[in-house]
Amino acid sequence: MFTGLSAFPLTPTDETGIDERAFRKLVERLAAAGVDSIGALGSTGGYAYLTREQRSRAARIAVDAAGGIPVMIGIGALRTSDVLALAEDAQNAGASAVLLAPVSYQQLTDDEVFGLYEDVTAQLSVPLCVYDNPGTTHFHFSDELHGRIAALPNVGAVKIPGIPADRAATRIAALRSQLPDGVALGVSGDQLAAGGLNAGADLWFSVIGGLLPEECLAITRAAAQGDAARAVELSERMEPLWELFGRCGSLRVTSAAAEHLGLVGTPNLPRPLRGLPAEARREVAAALDALGVRA
Template identity: 70%
Template sequence: MFTGLSAFPLTPIDEKGIDKRAFVGLVTRLADAGVDSIGALGSTGGYAYLSREQRAWAARTAVEAAGTTPVIVGIGALRTRDVLNLAADAQSAGAAAVLLAPMTYQPLTDDEVFGLYEAVTAEISVPLVVYDNPGTTHVTFSDELHGRIAVLPKIGSIKIPGIAVEEAPGRIAVLRAVIPAHVTIGVSGDWLAAGGLLGGADAWYSVLAGLFPETVLAITRAAQTGSSAAAVAASDRLEPLWALFQRYGSLRVVSAAAESLGLVNSPNLPLPLLGLDHAARRELEAALVVLGLN
């Protein structure tokens, strides 16, 4: 479950609620493609904008729609009490694992971050993925903090930011030296992920796979089988999308792409988030045509 490709779908939502039909369709699409796991309610899934009731529904529905594909459910929240409630909901829904980013309004110390994971791992019965996402949470994990957390019970994987291809082997080796052998390392930052896998990462936690699973699976499988040139070439081919991800944010790009494919309605992001403007949409649609993803 914590190796290979984990695909993170949108949770399509407007101010009236979640588009249930579209959400089921997105999750089913991933399971049918054969991804190794599905990450419901990650950052792409808009977890921070949803109510507890909406998140509980999304967790249950994702597990049902995924069939035999394991579902990792995001449980991040500002307060430890709320994280524990969300963890209980995810487990009741049948989640195979939970994903936890340390959300914050007030800056958190390392001891406060550690205390969050200590409290949660003491209560859960399923494995936990540590979500290291400083660009969104503004929490920076030191290697020492990763090492402290990774020895807690139930820690199964660490989801780290993308790493430049030339830096990946060294960065992953340093991290492996401070965590137990059973804890896997997964990379995000889709435009850098092929290099991360080739540099020794175990998993790719992917935004793009939440919409185009076959495309990302091809890169993942090439990297897993040591076909370095094929993996790099397949990733480089997607540069038009990677450039849009970096310019506008992966969530907005995937949201607009899902609309273009007719998989979700518009709007599908929770306010105050807005979709791409007309110029950016035209650029995205042109890229999808060039890449044959339309």
């Protein structure tokens, strides 16, 4: 399942709970578009803000709505005991894989992070994707640590932050040399994804792919067919969105875009998170209009 486009939908949530109907529809859209896999309850899916019960229900909805397309479920939490419980729930919900970031409050040591993955992978019956996201976890993996963790049983993939195109090939080759054969290497950071795919990443874990799957599939397919220039050109068309991602954060921009497209209500982020201010929303709407994306 760790190939092509892995699309990460929002989990529309307000102070009363998850909008399950809207969430189901978001996942159904991804399945209809033919994404390669769905990453539910990732950072874009707000996993960190939801209760165990909410996450279990959302996981079941995602698997059901995906109609056979493999679903990866985020199981991150501050405590190992909670991660183990969430892993069990995800597997019971029918997840094809789980996604785990080393969520932290106290800064974690390398040995603590290794211990977390050791404790969790020992209990799994589906592959785990190591989620390297220093922007939210503030933990920085060394390549050596990636290699140690990827050698644990049941590790299927590593999800790394975006890499500028001019360094992507070197970076991917260096990290891949630390990973066992068969462990996939995927890139995040939507604005840099075309470069990562062109440089040989196995897949793209995509935030905006959870909302605009056709546009992101076109980039992914061009790269897979060896048409690097086409992948870059298609990504450059999305530049107004990338600029907004950099300025306002990919979650808030994607939330506003989903609102603009009529797919979610307002608010759809759990407090203390807030939606974008009006001016930024107008820019999001203009970026979608320029792409020809209609509600």
